[in-house]
Amino acid sequence: MFEISKIINKPIIRIKSPQIIGYVKHIVFNVKLKKIQYLVINNKCEYKIIHINNILKITEDSLILKNNYLLLDYSLIWLNSEDFATLINCEAYGKNGKYLGSIKQIETDKLKITKIKTNLNEEILKSEILCFSNNLLIKKTSSSTNKFERIFDIANKANQKVIIQKNNNFNINNLINKKLMQNVFYNNEIIFKTNTKITAQNLRTAITLGLLPEIIKYCEK
Secondary structure: OEEHHHHOOOEEEEOOOOEEEEEEEEEEEEOOOOEEEEEEEEEOOEEEEEEHHHEEEEOOOOEEEOOOOOEEEHHHHHHHHHHEEOOOOOEEEEOOOOEEEEEEEEEEEOOEEEEEEEOOOOEEEHHHEEEEOOOEEEEOOOOOOOOOHHHHHHHOOOOOOOEEEEOEEEEHHHHOOOEEOOOEEEOOEEEEOOOOEOOHHHHHHHHHOOOHHHHHHHEOO
């Protein structure tokens, strides 16, 4: 187990034909797997990425490369930017909207996230991570008065209809392909603009951020 911020700025060393090929600048996580996948390094005044599987050993002072390794163009990981995130300095919020701070420490075990700490001393275990992107992490909340939160897990299951109990049965799938008649905000920023067509992905995002009531309210009738 190690804390990943400790390898930032550490040299990456090639033993065969000895050379420092660069210094670690960022650690890139696979969003779905919640584990380290790439290292971003500066190499001859430009950024490159290297898959974590190319690292033979991580020590207190350096990272040792395997004999056969491959440096990739930095832009490649952002072709599928929704799949990757750097997390360090990312903002963290509870699912109930509470601000938890900026991420400063990430502990891993066998490359997988085990615990995250913010500058406000908030600890987030892997099991408590709801979702994250390159600039935002959402933590699960143990309790909430939000009557829509209980459907989140169901909403994430592909092709499964979600029923919300609110006076009468309401089928969330009836919202798909309708348009929003007003902007929807999250933390004072527009998340969904007026005339946005509602998709299944939009609904999952709205449920994650606790915005489903607004989607229902401002959806065209």
